[in-house]
Amino acid sequence: MDPGLEETNFYDPENFTYPFGTHVAVVEVDPGTGDIEIERYVAVDDCGEIINPLIVEGQVHGGIAQGIAAALYEGAAHDEHARLQTRRMDEYAVPHATMLPDYETDTTVTPSPHNPLGVKGVGESATIAAAPTVVSAVVDALEPFGVDHLDMPITPMAVWRATGGGR
Numbered sequence: 001m002d003p004g005l006e007e008t009n010f011y012d013p014e015n016f017t018y019p020f021g022t023h024v025a026v027v028e029v030d031p032g033t034g035d036i037e038i039e040r041y042v043a044v045d046d047c048g049e050i051i052n053p054l055i056v057e058g059q060v061h062g063g064i065a066q067g068i069a070a071a072l073y074e075g076a077a078h079d080e081h082a083r084l085q086t087r088r089m090d091e092y093a094v095p096h097a098t099m100l101p102d103y104e105t106d107t108t109v110t111p112s113p114h115n116p117l118g119v120k121g122v123g124e125s126a127t128i129a130a131a132p133t134v135v136s137a138v139v140d141a142l143e144p145f146g147v148d149h150l151d152m153p154i155t156p157m158a159v160w161r162a163t164g165g166g167r
Contacts, residue, residue: 022043038134043129044108050107062126068095074153075153075155142159142162147162
């Protein structure tokens with residue numbers, strides 16, 4: 001046995017902590033071309049007491065980018081035999097910075113009563129919120145065309161088809 005000290009400790013709180021917040025998107029959709037532009041994106045999240053604001057902001061920005069990517073760009077395509085057609089990065093639409101809007105972000109602080117620091121997680125909160133926020137905004141914009149549902153990713157072709165070619 002090698003010499004040394006070892007300690008193991010477990011913290012098992014009586015309850016879990018969950019962040020919460022709200023995200024809102026304003027989009028412009030061209031029914032003739034199917035192009036979607038996010039005009040404004042506002043997110044307010046609450047992850048309890050914030051220990052490092054820069055990390056929280058980075059988590060929220062990254063999460064919004066992932067959610068927008070899922071809503072508008074990233075999609076696995078399969079052929080008629082269920083073989084994956086988007087196997088390489090040049091076949092899979094990963095968005096780059098110019099495809100994403102500026103974000104307006106803010107926080108509220110509601111300390112968690114279930115741990116001594118009053119903290120909650122923030123890592124997935126924006127990812128979970130962003131995709132349905134953008135999808136809902138696009139579907140709302142297309143309501144005059146009778147559109148009440150679109151599957152992700154909402155591509156320009158999907159918008160064009162849903163609006164009957166912009167008619």
